[in-house]
Amino acid sequence: MKPITVSHLAMILCLVTSSSLATSGCQKKTPVDEITVAESGIEVQPLTRPELQSQWPQWRGSTGDGVVALVDGTATESELAAPPTTWSESDNIRWRSPVPGRGHSSPIIVGDLVVMATANDADQRQSVVAYDRQTGATVWQSLIHEGGFPNPRDVHSKATNANGTIASDGNLFITAFLNDRRIVVTALDQSGQQVWQTDVGAFASRFGYAPSPLIYQSLVIIAADNGGGGYLAGLDLQSGKVAWRRDRGAFDSYSSPTVATVGGEDQLLITGGGRLASYDPATGTPIWETPCISDATCGTVVATKDSIFASGGYPDKETICLTARGERQWSNGTKIYEPSMITDGNHLFGVTDDGIAMCWSVADGDMKWKKRLGGNFSSSPILVGDSIYVSDLSGNTYVFRASGEEYQQVAKNQLGSDCYASPAYADGCLYYRIGLGEGEQRSEQLVCIAE
Template sequence: MKNMKKVLCIAVVCLGMSTLGCSKRTPVVEVSVGESGVTIEDLVNGDDLDLAWPQWRGGVGGQVRRESGTGSLDPSESIPIQWSAEANVRWQVDVPGRGHGSPIVVGDLVVLGSATTDPAQQFVLAYDRNDGHERWKTVVHSGGLPSDRAVHRKATNANGTLACDGDHLITAHLNNDHIWVTTLAIDGEVLWQTDIGAFVSKFGYAPSPILYKSLVIVAADNGGGGYIVGLDVRTGKVAWRRSRGNVSSYSSPALVTLDGVDQVVITGMDRMTSYEPATGKLIWETECISEATCGTPIATAGHVFASGGYPDKETVCLDAKGKRVWSNRTKLYEPSLVTDGENLYAVSDDGIAYCWDVADGTEHWKKRLGGNFSSSPVVVGGNVYVCDLSGNGYVFRASSEKFELVSKNQLGDDCYASPAIAGDAIFLRVGTGDGQQRAEKLFCLAND
């Protein structure tokens, strides 16, 4: 009788914890580069494609610099600081379905992911950078979408931003309770698709892929058994896989170079963790921030910064070896930080803008903008650009002296995605309407 009661008790506990994956945990099979036999190489872009804004946050932590080879601006060009539905719109196009992934800009294409529920599809769209006409659409999954209760009410089935190395477009989706990484050619042809592991969804899947040499690196933290994986971008074969525990978290990894050492850093599980990008081997881990995080770390030459999360809150600066340099009790859950190298800028979920000194964390200023934010800011031309969930686009000076609002611009009714900057234009995904009437548009904003 005692044994029967024990069995019943365990069953009841597991039933009550089913949403946390009590009965769905899948052991993560770790893989080393030695076991996989995958060779990591430097890849040369065969078509010498202009990688203007090639991945989440542009590949340079949300910062556009004239001297940078990625997302650079010609000195004769300038992007708009004011816009509306009638002003400084080079083109606009309707985007089918719904997604929170930001656009990327590669060559003469603007590429983003989206998803529909009727029919149940996850797909990738490419638009002409010059006039916005649709160049191609590729369905990567039909059916297999998670249930509504497994996706947060604010989320979508296409949350991640694609990455491109010039020859491959890479995306990742939650489908049929697994994470699938799909690679397409520049013309939209599917080259390969790999199931990298099971995924127990609490609120859906959010991370974006990143690139390192001939690898694409994808994270999948979840309560059923989290992991981070490096795959051969040419074949889809798993080069390495590391287990990351049983916690649901939502941050994308970031490739950073700290004191000359390439590292992949990611937050979540009450810590920031650093891995060797070529092998997945642990470099360091430091307890900080919170259990669940959404933001992506950013870095200067010698320091890495991140913020979050739930249930705890902290913004932290660590050095190249993971040692804590400074921290404060400010929390950015969904938006990521951005830096110009001297100052750290942030806009919190509840609409407060901050400026801190990167060296010691001194708060130079803070200012309530109002509204609520999911989008992450970018820095370009001495200004910070960021959008709120009511469709307001804010431009303020990237300066430690004081907060100075340059402009506030209404476009659409909401904005979850972050802006992409390429040449003289801003590419922005916005929502119009609400409820069943909500639709999405992609805008190209320029001083025409």
């Protein structure tokens, strides 16, 4: 099926289970006020941040795909600082620090700081916390919102009020929270002081808000698909002013957007609403869209220089490969819903929500191997060197080779009681947000794993 080019598109990360998604109830519809760059007068400015290539500044790292980037583009795999592949509650643990509240916001690493969003439901406080990267000591904690939480019935039982991962350009830390039925984006400086705050638009919560902000050049891009009227928005990074906003239609979906250079062109890619759509990240202008997957999706798109991959969803299920122009290359009936997939350029790897690891050939979709790991998964994998790390909801982290020959397990490591967030990597260290205990006794920790 060929892609459909449109003048207006009407898509996005999740922490929900397919069994809990039912027919959408009545949600108040709020018209989306579209804004173009011609109307805002804000144009994207090209920015380079080479120092961030060796850090982990946003959801899925500096490259946005969970793959550890080479520091200068010339280093060989053997020159990468490899993290441990084995650990326990005591072995290869550099430090452990308590996390106030609860959240699925994954850690990011910028300079000497590890930064996450968190929420305290009892006090209805949404905050950002920064830790010293070397010691784990709390450097600062900034309160973003107090009150304004959605009704608990409008947040999925697996989700939190701090799902999205923070994004940073190396100077500012950008977070997006659902508060008072609005998506509010806040920028903090290196000391945790607020620089700006912008109300991006209304949000009718069905299971909560999940997408993470994305930095592209001088913009921060926000996704907010919801049954009341979804949208994508690009904000000026320095001022917080809306540069563009694009109507996405009224449907509930949960995927975070990504920008990938595919076919020699920067494309803003996102699934949801029964399609995979491409936009110009500088202007929000639609490029193409292809009907596929399902209405609701959770995972973030991954890509090579020529191909685009995505999976999900609810109520339908599909894993798909598209060309740079949105044409179907191959697909199958596999559903990888909450976790995102990962690729080494030759193979596509994924772990389903119910614990089946799979590997396909990028070229033709041929399944190379399939292995039942067991357990349930929400966390997304990362690839460091030739090793893939992925955690389940019982606190087990599986480490296996990024091989197309067969499943080759390196280690299975237990840490804590659960792991919803995805890990971050920098300079030979892994950073995990984990849960300890259950129910009202559950608490969270940030853990640095290193030799």
